[in-house]
Each structure stands twice: as C-alpha cells, then as structure tokens.
Amino acid sequence: MIERVRELLEQVAGGDLAPAAALEQLRHFPLEDVGLARIDHHRSLRQGQPEILLASHKTVDQVVLIAERMAVAHGSFLATRTTADQAEALCARFPGARWNELGRTVWLAGPEPVAELGRIAIVTAGTSDLPVAEEAAVVAESMGASVARVADVGVAGLHRLLAARAEFGQSDVIIVVAGMEGALPSVVAGLVSQPVIAVPTSVGYGASFGGLAALLAMLNSCAQGVTVVNIDNGFGAATAAIRILGSSRPGGR
Amino acid sequence: MIERVRELLEQVAGGDLAPAAALEQLRHFPLEDVGLARIDHHRSLRQGQPEILLASHKTVDQVVLIAERMAVAHGSFLATRTTADQAEALCARFPGARWNELGRTVWLAGPEPVAELGRIAIVTAGTSDLPVAEEAAVVAESMGASVARVADVGVAGLHRLLAARAEFGQSDVIIVVAGMEGALPSVVAGLVSQPVIAVPTSVGYGASFGGLAALLAMLNSCAQGVTVVNIDNGFGAATAAIRILGSSRPGGR
Amino acid sequence: MIERVRELLEQVAGGDLAPAAALEQLRHFPLEDVGLARIDHHRSLRQGQPEILLASHKTVDQVVLIAERMAVAHGSFLATRTTADQAEALCARFPGARWNELGRTVWLAGPEPVAELGRIAIVTAGTSDLPVAEEAAVVAESMGASVARVADVGVAGLHRLLAARAEFGQSDVIIVVAGMEGALPSVVAGLVSQPVIAVPTSVGYGASFGGLAALLAMLNSCAQGVTVVNIDNGFGAATAAIRILGSSRPGGR
C-alpha cells in the first residue's frame, strides 16, 4: 500500500493529480494490518501529522512493532503515555526520537515540517498538573501548533493569573489544565473570548476521587462555552485544539 | 422548669449569682418533653439566641406545637425550611413573627435584643443561590450578627468580584454560597485572611448532581483554610459563623 | 451607564472613535446593578450578540425584570430554559420576542443583524434529543451562526448517518447531541476533521442515570479531539461553537 500512497503523492507533486482528488482516493485505500492493531495512516497523511500511538495497556514489544510500521509508512510517529521501559526501547530503536519524560511521550518527527496551524496557550493551576500539560504540549507541537506554557496560576492567587492575561491575548485556543477544585477554566473563560478547553487532572486526594471533583466542576462551569475532555487527557485537549486551528485555516477542511 | 430558669435569671440580674455560675446550673436542668421533640432550651439561654426549629419533614401541627413550647419557654423561636403552609400557620398563631419568604424562615424575635457579636459577609455567585444565602442571613441576624449581602459575583466575571472586595475587609467571617462549579470560595479565600465558610448549593443541572459538583469542588479548594457545610445548608454556615464570632468575643465561651 | 454607552457608540458611528478603542473603554465600565443580578452588557456589546438569561431557578417576575434591563441596555435578549409561564410573560411584555417551545427559548432579536460567523451542524441521535438540539440552535443563530439540523441518525442505523455525511462537509463546527449510550460523537468524529462538540442528554432510563451514561461515554471517546459539555447543555455547546467561529474569523478576537 505504501507504494501506492507514494505514487499518488508523486502524482500530486508532479501536478498530475489535484490534492483534493488524491485525498479522496486515500480515503478508500485498504487498511494495513499490523498483526494486532489496524493503523489508520490516512488521518496523518491528510495533514502531515504523525500517527499517534497510545502506549498504555501495551507491552514493550507491541509498542515497538507498531511504531516500526508507522515509521515505515510515513516516517514519523508519536507515542503517548509511555513507561520508561517503552520509551527507552523506542529511543534505542529510533535514534532520532525525542523522549519527553515529564510528558511521557516519544516523538519521531517526520522529515518535513508539519504545517503551521496557530498558537495554543496551555495554562496550569499547579506544579503537579505539569505532566498532563506537557503531554498536551508535545501532541500539539507535533501536529503543527506553537505552544505557550503558562504555569502555576491557580485561582487562590488571582494576581498571578491576572499577570498572565497578556499571554492569553496572543493565542488562538486556550487549554486549561487543573486538578483539585478545577476552578481555573471558569475564571480564564471569563477573561477571554477564544475557545477554552478544560482538562481536569487527577491531582488531589480524598474527595477529589481521582479527578472527579475537577471534572464535575468544569462540566458545570458558569462561564459560557467551556468544553471538557477526560481526566488527565492532555492528548484529547491538544487534538481538539488542532481541530479548531485546522478548521480556521483558509481551506482548512 | 421555666420558673426555675426565671428565678435563676433574676438572681443573676440582682447580682446574687454570677453569670458563669448560673450558666453552669443551667447545663444540668432536666429537659422539657414536648410529646415528640425534646427541646434543648439551654443552648439558646446561653447566648440570648432563639431555639431553632427545622420545619422540613414535619407537619403543620407539629411545627406549631413545637413553636408554642419554644415561645413559652423563652419568648422567641426561629423556624427554618418552612413551607408556605407552615409559615402561614405560624404567622397566624404568632402575629409578631416575621416570615422571610425567600429564605423560607419564620422568626419570632425575643423581647430583648440579642448580644451583638460581629459582622458576617454573605457572598453569592448567582441569583439562584439567594434562597440559601437568605436562610443564612436570617439565622445569623437572629443570633446577633450583622450581615452584609454581596450578590451575583460569580467567578466568570472577575471584575464584579474584585469590585466587592472592599466589603470583605469589614467583615469578621465570610460565608460564600455557590452552586454549579462552586469555584467562588477558592477565589474569595485567596483574597482575604478571615475565616471562609463555603456553602455549596443545588443550583445547576445535569452533572451538577444536585450540588455534588459544587460540594466536591469546595472540599478540594486549593485555597488554604476553606471549610465546607452540607449542600444548601445556609443554616449550618450561619451557626458555624456564630461559633466563630462567639469564640472571639472577650469571655466568649 | 446606558447613556455613556450610547455616546460611545455614536462617536464610533460618527467616525470619532475607532471600534477597537471603544471596545477597550467598554471593558472598564462599571456594572449595572439590577437589584438581584449584575448584568454583564460588555460581553454582548463586543459581538453584537444578545445578553443571555438562564430562566430556570428564577420567578416569572425576576425573569421579566432582568429581560427589561437587558432590552433597555441594548435592544435584545435571549432567555433559555423558560417555563411556559415565563415565556408567556416575556412575549406579553415584548411583542417582538419569539418563543421556541421545543427549545424552551424566548428571543428578542436586536435592531441590527448580528455578524455572520459561519455554519454549525447540529446532529441528534433520536427524536427525544431534539429539545436540547433546538436550544443549541436558537442560541447559535442568535449569536450569528447559521445552523443545519441533522436529526435521528443514531448509530444503530449506520446507513442513516452515512447518508447525512455530506452535510457535515459544509459545516465549520459540528455539535452532536445524544442520550442513551452516547456513541454518536465518536462515530461522527471519525468521519470528519472539524471540531466536534458532544452534548450528552438525559434521554434514557434506568442505568442511564439521568444522562451520566452518555456523559461518560463521550468523555471516553476513542475518537481524537472530541470535547464535551454538561448533560442537556445545548446552550454551552452553542456558545463554545461561537467561540470557535469567532476565533477563526479574520481579526476574530
């Protein structure tokens, strides 16, 4: 299949095939079957972005195997939620891959840069929320966004948050990451008019119930137009932000 | 028993008995038994405050009966969570009683003013939280506090809250009433150093789960030293504030 | 304050003041205090959109009073979650207002059309999800979006959904409304690359637990980049979509 994809792309590059037509054909290609996982190369091909591999619940061997097929298919991959063992095995196999330990990601960037889509601010309430924010940041960057990190601006110290407001004004989308009482997205959304994506984290203890408190708070936000993703789901927030950035580019869809 | 209490108080008034000694005696008086409910007159006698009657789960007849005994015992009562039927029956029986429809209270003030204890700010996030705030306000006033009401200062409109900050500075205790995501106590507690009592309300729908979302948020507040009472429990917040005010008076306990 | 706003707008209309400068000034205006609710006219002024009034938990009198102030301030309002009583009172007071019974909204459109922002597809799984979808539709339209309604395309009849796919291609944002098992957003998000906002509804019984089943399903979507709002929160989905549309306009923020 890879050959057929290449041919197609060469036709496109040579002007023999309109991009829209090529894309249409790609949508109907058969799927490559990698033993266990059916990889969907289409998605990534559409936007020059890496195929993404959720490493949790998988063995080291499965992770390396799937990454290899992804790398063969189009020269890049991004693994999220990697354990140290998985990350080390991936970096040994792909010397060009970069391991982000805090964000638990391993990224093999493709040979060509991804399209620039826009700017995302990723805001965290506390130091302990950083791993989730970092996951979001790497995913967003691997897909073509530039990322501004705004850390440790919890609502109990409002002056810190207000000081960071300038940063918000320069971003197209704002991702707000918070555990405990999850109040930060409501306050941020009251200050800006851009899309705000809230990510509850499992930071907390006792009646935080593994992030449930923050999740419910964000779903009940009194600020208009806050949307929410799963607990600790930095990946989901980043891909939602990418959908928004992609949607707003000229000819974005 | 009433006679014995009166005697006691006359001795006190006449200087024949020190207040502390009288109070000590009162602690060991037998209880009056009103058929169904055993009323604890002691508590109110200690601070000139009305005995309080939770009207929910009771019939109109039960409510009136218990109120009568309270009124006989020391000339005042405060009924909370009254239905319109209960309130009308109480006002018909006690022409001097005041019905606060929003707060669902009926208060028969005693012949003598209660001791002045201090000032409580009662802050609400939205219009729909007002009934709970009003319940707290009436309870607090009936027990000797002066109350400042600060309404509709939800966290999505931070400028409204910051504008109200001056009021906080003049209060001894701050009660914060909020439904939905329950973020307001965290923000308020970050702005002040006084005690902050958070009251989650059942305002909201869907994943608010009857106030659970706000309750959990408040319990997980990232601001230091926020304490919480039950959902919609304006009464509990007010009595906790009264404990604080009483504790800080000279000779308060 | 209304006068000052009018002066400002006249200066803008007369070319004496740049819109951006006027907007900046508006951001610092004091708030009007309508007895109970502090109305934030700024938000609506920024984008020509109506101020929105959540009618639930409020009395008929409160709703009419607040609507009057909104209408005075800038000639329009949108009330959501209105009961029939509230809606009739509003329509009696404002003959130009339109009551959408299915969506439970009353909308008084302003004298000037709102800016056109883009197109939103609102997709429902079943007939019973229509009230929530309709609430989203009216809110979105009142704020400048055009809306395409795609009804009754639940996942158990995949052919219906696939037949509707063409519609998705013409929309900038897709709102997916579903109760019961809440699977529709995952399937839709697998078919499109635009932003997908999922709205769980309380449609169902038994182990749907008032929409909890659909909410959890949507938060756990295996499709990349689905974001979620509260159960039955058509309003929230629409305002989130408006944020996205506004963000993607040239000079949108």
Place this chain on the structure above:
Amino acid sequence: MIERVRELLEQVAGGDLAPAAALEQLRHFPLEDVGLARIDHHRSLRQGQPEILLASHKTVDQVVLIAERMAVAHGSFLATRTTADQAEALCARFPGARWNELGRTVWLAGPEPVAELGRIAIVTAGTSDLPVAEEAAVVAESMGASVARVADVGVAGLHRLLAARAEFGQSDVIIVVAGMEGALPSVVAGLVSQPVIAVPTSVGYGASFGGLAALLAMLNSCAQGVTVVNIDNGFGAATAAIRILGSSRPGGR
C-alpha cells in the same frame, strides 16, 4: 463416585442406557468434596465440556489441588484468570495443558473432542481489549465452539468495521469486546440480526472508572436486543454464547 460415572458412561457407550436416562441419573449424584471447593462435575458431564476453575483469589496450591480433582474426575479442566505462577504450576503438573498467556487461561483438553456447537465471532475495539477477548475465545473453544477473531475495529474508524462485516454473516453469535466509550456493540447490533453479547472492558483511564463508562453505555444501547455481562468478563460472554449455541442445536437442551 468416579467409578459410578464411568460405569454409567460405559453402559451408555454399550447401548445399555439411553443418554437422556444417564444424564438424569447424573443429576442426582452426590457432590465430591475437595476440602475447600465443592466441584460440580455434573455440569461438564452434561456436554462433554471441561469443568472451569476461576483461579483468581486462590493460592497456587489451591489451584493445583482443585485441578487435580477435576482431571481425575473426567480428564480435563480449564483454569481462567491464572497468574503466571499458577499457570506454570499447572503446566508442570499437567504436561498436556496449554497456557494461553494473553488470555490468562490454562486448558487441559479431555481425551475426546467436545461436540461441535457452532461459530462465534469475537470482535474487539482496540488492541488493549485483546486479553478479555482471548479469555472468551479459549473458553468458547474448550466448550465446542469455533471462534473467529475480528480485532481493532473501533467505531472511530468505521471503514475498518464495515470491512469486517462479511465475517459477522458467518457466525451464529457475536461477542463484542470494548472499553473506553463502549460504543461498538450498538453499531454491530445495528448491522446484524444474530444475538450480540457485549463485554465492557476496564481499558481506559480517568472517567472510564475502571470500565463503568463502557458498561453503562452498553446497558443503554439504542440497538435492539444487546445483552451485557460484567466488566472484563470474557468467560461470562463465552458461556452465554455456549448456552445460545446449545439451545439451537437439535435436541439441544
């Protein structure tokens, strides 16, 4: 007792006793008591299937002891949810036993093949659901079903699922295994008319709450006639499928 069972079976084999009559007698045999567990040999004898031993919550010694009694009684057993330690001990004791590491089963097949009952398709949404699917597959095979495995056809990539549809047409029962949002059974059941048994898995994180999200989704399926078993219960799904296959054979009960 074993002797009496053997006599009985020899009588049957010799034509001296009708199978139905032998079965009836077996129903009234006393139970063998293996110290801790009372093994019900009847069930397996009824259909030539192995007695099944749930290894979790048991020590290695208990597991081997019970397996020995089962093997003596009728030459076969199937252990599910085995740890590696338990599996190794069983394989050391029974060289003929097969350990399925992915499915966490150890199966000692009996000397005679089990009756052929029909065909079961076992469909999984993602790679991480495979252990549960494999448990179901081994249980089903040990009881006489042939199994078709259809992996990695989650609803976010509908084309993969539609490509697998042909397989469904050749199966008598379809078991659908899915974690996260648990949407796959609804979609599959909309495509086929055979019985569909849904198995939620604990694959996911955050608001998946250990498989609760998938479980609720499956119970609320909008597709007609989907039934559900416990989270991660591949064993239960397989035995339910076997009941269905047995029921549909001529003289099946």
Place this chain on the structure above:
Amino acid sequence: MIERVRELLEQVAGGDLAPAAALEQLRHFPLEDVGLARIDHHRSLRQGQPEILLASHKTVDQVVLIAERMAVAHGSFLATRTTADQAEALCARFPGARWNELGRTVWLAGPEPVAELGRIAIVTAGTSDLPVAEEAAVVAESMGASVARVADVGVAGLHRLLAARAEFGQSDVIIVVAGMEGALPSVVAGLVSQPVIAVPTSVGYGASFGGLAALLAMLNSCAQGVTVVNIDNGFGAATAAIRILGSSRPGGR
C-alpha cells in the same frame, strides 16, 4: 417507496423473485423521512415483525404521527412505554390496536401472522415486577414467540421456584425479571442450561437506588452465562430473546 416494496413482495409471492434476493434489495432502499423520526422499515420487513416505537419522551401528536407512517408502510406497529393519553389516542386512531395497560404497550398486529419462532419463559420474582415482564411478553409475542409467564417465585421462597422448574424445561430462552436484590437469575441459571437473560427492575427503595442493586447483582452472577439488560428494560430482553430464537431457526439469519 411503499409501492416499490409492494411490487417486490408481489414478485416474491408470484415466484418471480427469491425471498433472499428480495431481502437483499430491501437492505439498500432509501429511508423514509417522517419529519422527526427516520423509520427503519427494513428491520421489520426482514422478519414480518412490527416496527417498534418507544413512546416515552414523545408527545401524543408525535406518537400518533409516527404510528401512522408505520401502519401505512406495512400494516402494523408496536408502541412501548405509552402513557394512558398516548394509548388512548392510538386506540382511537387505530381501532384494531390492543392496549396492554399493565405492560404499557399498544400493538397493531399486521394482517398476516408473524413467523413462529419458539417459546420464552418470563419469570418474575414479585408482583411488582409484573409491568416489566408484561412489556417483555407483548414485545416477544408481537415478534413471533409464544410466552409462558411464571410469576412470584422469589428466592426467599425456594419451594415456589422449584415447583416452577418443569416450565423452564419447555422453553427455549428464559427471561428473569427481578428487583430488590436481583438474585433470581443466578438461581434459575443454576437450574437450566438454556440462555438466561436477566432484567433488573426498579422495584425496591432506599439502597436499591432505582434498580442499581439488582443490576449489579445480576452482572456479578456466580452462575455461568447470565446476560443482563438495562433496568426495567423488558423490551430489550424480549428483542434479545428474539435474536436468539431467530438465530436457531433453520436458515434463521
């Protein structure tokens, strides 16, 4: 479309078209769009069964409108979860329809009898579980099953249950309906080898939590191969049973 379906059926009846071929064609017919609900006539046409209409969450007018289209399309319908108002309106419009008040169904049987599929025993633990059982019974009968009702055989009176065992032996599938502790399916499944479908009901109070206790009990059944449907979902149990019966007929799929 109706005309084309009729032509098709006439061709079949005239021997000009094999049933399998006709069925294949039907699978690709376009959907009729009834304003709100897209009715899937295919499903019913496949097996001579009525299309089924879930009346809850719909207005009387919507219910009658949809029923009319169903009746036009192939002469029959079955409405479940009807209120008295809906039922009376349907019976007024369709004099041939039968209202089952206990089961809350209205059934307009088609001109030709449905195919006979087999026998279902529907077992209830207590009198209060009867409405759910009756819903299941009507749905099953409308689809071609004969139904044996076995009432009031809760596990606290084991002798009653054992007395009913003979009935179980004559049924192809057993539906067990129980509220409170939901223990009945485990006991029944231990007595029989047929498929057992468990229906938890919301009968109970306090810690039954609207049927949650029974639901969890059934999901955790220690008996092999019990499957479960949603709380109070008699409809789902019946359609699952019909899938099983259909699957076991010669040429059933």
Place this chain on the structure above:
Amino acid sequence: MIERVRELLEQVAGGDLAPAAALEQLRHFPLEDVGLARIDHHRSLRQGQPEILLASHKTVDQVVLIAERMAVAHGSFLATRTTADQAEALCARFPGARWNELGRTVWLAGPEPVAELGRIAIVTAGTSDLPVAEEAAVVAESMGASVARVADVGVAGLHRLLAARAEFGQSDVIIVVAGMEGALPSVVAGLVSQPVIAVPTSVGYGASFGGLAALLAMLNSCAQGVTVVNIDNGFGAATAAIRILGSSRPGGR
C-alpha cells in the same frame, strides 16, 4: 488498676461481693492509657472474652505494645487483620498465641475458658470468601461460641445448599458470607427462622466495585429480617452474633 481489678475479683470469688455489684464498680474504673490507644478492659471483663485489637493501620511496634498491655491486664487478646509481619512479631513475643493465617488473626487465649454461649453456623458462597468467614469463626470461638463451617454452597448450585440445610437447624445464629452477587443470605433466610447476619465480601471484579454489589444486594434482600455488616467484616458479624447469643442466655445481659 490491675491490682484493684484483681482485688475485686478476689472479693467476688470469696463471696464478699456479688458479681453484679463488682461489675457495676468496674464500669466506673478509670481507663488505662497506653500512650496511643485507650484500652477498654471493662468490655472483656464483663464476659470473660478477650479484648480485641484491630491491627490494620498500625505498625508492628504499636501492635505488640498494645497486645502486651492487654495481656498484662487480663491474660488474653485477639488481634484481627494482622499482616504476616505483625503476626510473627506477636507469636515471637507470646509463645502461647495461635496464628490463623487464613483468617489473619492472632489469639492469645486466657487462662480460663470463656463461657459457652451457643452455636453459630458460618456459611460461605465460594472458596474465595473463606478468609472473611475464618475471621468471623476465630472471633466467635474466642468469645465462647462453637462454630460450624459450611463452605462453598453458592446459589448457582442449589443442591449443594439444600444438602447443607440440616446443619442450619442445629445453630442458634447463621452468618452468611458471600461476594459477587451476594444472593446467598436471601436464600438461606428463606429456609430458616433463626437470625441471619449477612457479610458481603470484596470477592469479585469489575462491577462488583469492591463488594458494593454484594452489599447492596444484601441490604435489599427480599427475605424478612436479614441484617448486614460492612464489606469483609467477619469481625462485626461475629460480635453481632455474640450479642445475640449473650442476649438469649438466662441472665444474659
């Protein structure tokens, strides 16, 4: 204090003090303060039973220290929920103590036998429930009951349970221990007229939610007069049974 207790007992033994009078005096003795835990020797003295020490949440040192004080005070103790480390330390310190590994108890019996109170049947649904049952058995025996263990009689194999019925008839109280669906107490209580105490266990997985399913089932039992203790609380069931046995002895209280 020990001396005073001994004196008292000597007076009783010498006939100088009536037992009832001695008991009355003991009720007013001051408490011994062992640094961390205030041990209540009275309770054990009342009935010749050992003081009981819950070892979980305590360090090895704390456990040994408290056990020493108990042993000094009246020559016996019973530790429950001991880890292996705690148990070994206790057995090293008290050579006469017996460690029950399955039940996780360490018991140092007193010099004199406890009073014989009656007979308790402890019934378990499956092998995995045995640790909880054993905890109950040791506690009950240490307090003067004789115990009959009836194992592995789950409701899916009714014949096993019915075979054990004779045992029930000889017991004064029946403790029923079951995990998973927790149905056994309902069935047992339908067969006997003695007190039935139900103990849910955390045996199970998935939707058993750590024993919640069994707990809810038992609380909703359709059998009259079943009472329930906490999940895995063998200790609580045994002490409740002892209260019953003690109550029914002549002069029992």
Place this chain on the structure above:
Amino acid sequence: MIERVRELLEQVAGGDLAPAAALEQLRHFPLEDVGLARIDHHRSLRQGQPEILLASHKTVDQVVLIAERMAVAHGSFLATRTTADQAEALCARFPGARWNELGRTVWLAGPEPVAELGRIAIVTAGTSDLPVAEEAAVVAESMGASVARVADVGVAGLHRLLAARAEFGQSDVIIVVAGMEGALPSVVAGLVSQPVIAVPTSVGYGASFGGLAALLAMLNSCAQGVTVVNIDNGFGAATAAIRILGSSRPGGR
C-alpha cells in the same frame, strides 16, 4: 388447603399430633395461588404471626385482593407502606383492621393473641425519624413483641441519650433509627451489650443522598456488633428483632 391446615391444628390441639410433627407437615403443603402473588401461609402459621403484605408498588385492588386471601387463610394480616387510599380501602373491607397513619400500616389482628416473645426498644434520633420507627413498632407488636419507644435522643444532645439509658437495660433487642449522620447506633452500642439493629432513614438533604450518608455511617460503626438494614426499612429491623427473640425462647426454633 385451609381445611387441611385446620384439621392439622385441631389434631394438635387435641393432642393427636405433636406440634413439631404438624409443623413438619406444613412445610410440605402446596402453595395457594392468588392470581398474582403466591402467599406463603406457612411462615405465619409457624409462629401465630400475621402474613405481611408490602403495599407499595401495588394497586388498591391488588392490595385488597391479597389481604382477603390472607384473612381467609388464617384470620389476620399486616399491610405495610400503605398509601391513604389503600389504607382506607382495607379499613372499609375489614372493619376490625387498625390503621396506623404515622407508620403507614394496616393491621388485622388474628382471633388469638400472638405468643409473647420479649421486649424491643426502638430509639429515634429525631422527630422526623418517627414514621420509620412506628413501622418497626407495629410490625414487632403484631409478631408478639412488646415495644418501648425512646424518641428524639440524637447524639448532639448527649444528656438526653444518657437519660434514656435505663430503658435500654430492660430490653432484649435495641433498634436504633436515625437519619442525617447516622451516629446514634454507634453511641448506643457502646452503652449496652444487647443486639443493636441500626436503621438508616432518608431524613436529611443535600449530601445525605436519600439516606446513603446514614447507611454508610452505620455500616462503618466503630462499635462492635452493630448490624444494619436498608434505608427506611423499619419492617426489616422488626423482623430481624423477632428472629432474635424467637431464637432465644426455650424451644424457639
């Protein structure tokens, strides 16, 4: 069947049949089938107690019909959880029946007094818990217990509870009824050595979650040997107490 029971009893009364033998025969009598409900007359015959009918979830007609059969069979019945309509219909049909409005029971006492079994103290924390306590009281009295009611002794007024302690000493079993935080059973069980049965009630609001808070508190009691029944289950507590009283009588089982 009734005739055969009467004959039996006459034989017993005439000394021709030992009671134990008669009881044994009764255990094997066939069940009377009352259309909907299979009544178990055996239970009541064993101890001269009325058969009990749970009226909730039943229509007025069903309730009267079942009561008639019970009255015919042995001259008495007790209906619990009756609505006013049901109660009035029962009293109209059975002029000798007594309606306890607070406890929601209707009791037709049999011609002969029930055996005296012992004394039960029923203790309530607050006035609002009285309906549940009264249900327990009527059930207990109808079955042969004498009942002492101890009302309004909540733990926040410890002196009230301590004053009631004398009453506890004269009772064989203590039932403790409490809502809100459900602390009363722990305190009572620390004061007495008799069996303590805890009944959580749904009295409370907000985070009481319909009695869940009290239920959990009682299950986690730090006092030894407290057992618990379902929320608001006065009936269950009374029947459990009756099992205890019956068990302790000479020849009680």
Place this chain on the structure above:
Amino acid sequence: MIERVRELLEQVAGGDLAPAAALEQLRHFPLEDVGLARIDHHRSLRQGQPEILLASHKTVDQVVLIAERMAVAHGSFLATRTTADQAEALCARFPGARWNELGRTVWLAGPEPVAELGRIAIVTAGTSDLPVAEEAAVVAESMGASVARVADVGVAGLHRLLAARAEFGQSDVIIVVAGMEGALPSVVAGLVSQPVIAVPTSVGYGASFGGLAALLAMLNSCAQGVTVVNIDNGFGAATAAIRILGSSRPGGR
C-alpha cells in the same frame, strides 16, 4: 525582590514606615518565579508564618529546590505530605529542619518566633487517625497556635470522651479527626460552643470508600455549626483554625 522586602522591613523596624503601609506595598510586589512553582511570599510575610509546600506529586529535586527559595526568601518553610525520601533530602540540606515522621512534615522554623494566636484542641477517634491529626498539629504550631492533643476518644466508649471534656473548655477552636462512621464531631459539637472543624479520615475499609462514609456523616451532622474539610486534610483544618484565631485577635485582620 528579597532585597526590597528587607529594605521595607528595615524601614518599618526603623519607624520610617507604618506596618500597614508596608503591608500594602507588599501586596503589589511581583512574584518570584522558581522555574516551576510561583511562590507567594506575601502570605507568610503578613503573619510571620512559614510558606507551606505540599510535597506530594512532586519529585525530591523539585521539593528541595522550592524549599531553598522559600528559605532564602524569609528563613523558614513547612513541607507537608513528605515521603521519607523527600524528608531525608530536606533534612540533609537544612540541618535545622525538624522531621515529624508520623505527621509526614518537615519544618524549618524561622529565626523569630511566630505570633501567639491561641489554643487548638485536636481530638482523634482512634489510633489510626493520628497521622492526620499530627499533620494538623504541626501546621498549627508552625503558624503560632498552641495545640492540645486528645487521642482515642471514639464515640463507642463515651466515658473516655466525657473524661476529656475539660480539655475542650480551654481551647479556642476544636479540630475533630475521625474515620469509619465519622460520628465524633457531632458528639463533640453538642458538648461545646466553640468552632468545631471536622476532618474525615480514610481510616476504614469496605463501605468506608476511602473516607467517603466519614465525610458524608460529618456534612450531615445534626449538631449546629460543624464545618468540614477534605478527607485526611489535616493541613486544611489547621489553616482554617488559624484563620479563626487570627480573626479574633485584636487587629487581627
């Protein structure tokens, strides 16, 4: 910044600047940015109390780094929820720091004593609650309170609690720490008139659900004016108590 703070303080000390004016200036100082965490030195400067560092969810290196900045800024810090590794690293780096192993705190006291604020009684129900109580004690002491520890006075042994009552009378605020059924705060609050702060702990098992049972009980306390903090949140209780003590000092705010 540190220099500027010192200058300021020197001006104050020299009488050149009023304390209130200095404090006002401090409120507007920029925040020091320590890489990850933005430390708010203001809070501690206001009352001579240490800045507090929540060590959980942080690495050893992060903890030491943040502690260093705190120590530089004003010579003291308090770390809570430290692991042994974190504590040892902190003590190695700061020889003057004190590690409280039970309370999991490391405290570096500042050069000058903190202001004396008043007396707090910290009451625990059982030995296992001590770590949470100790955390509260260290936090309170580091902030200027004197602490009275009252251990092991659970409600099942009321005499122990009543014996401790004298201690309550000498305290300004009472913190009550309890797991399991969480009843202790209700009983204590009924005995005293001071503020009572309830801390639920995760001590318990089964239906304690990690402290949820105790949390709900405390929120539903029938005693007036009990407030609650998060499960195991000794820190929060102490800081709330400090707010109360601070509020009651002359010029306290």
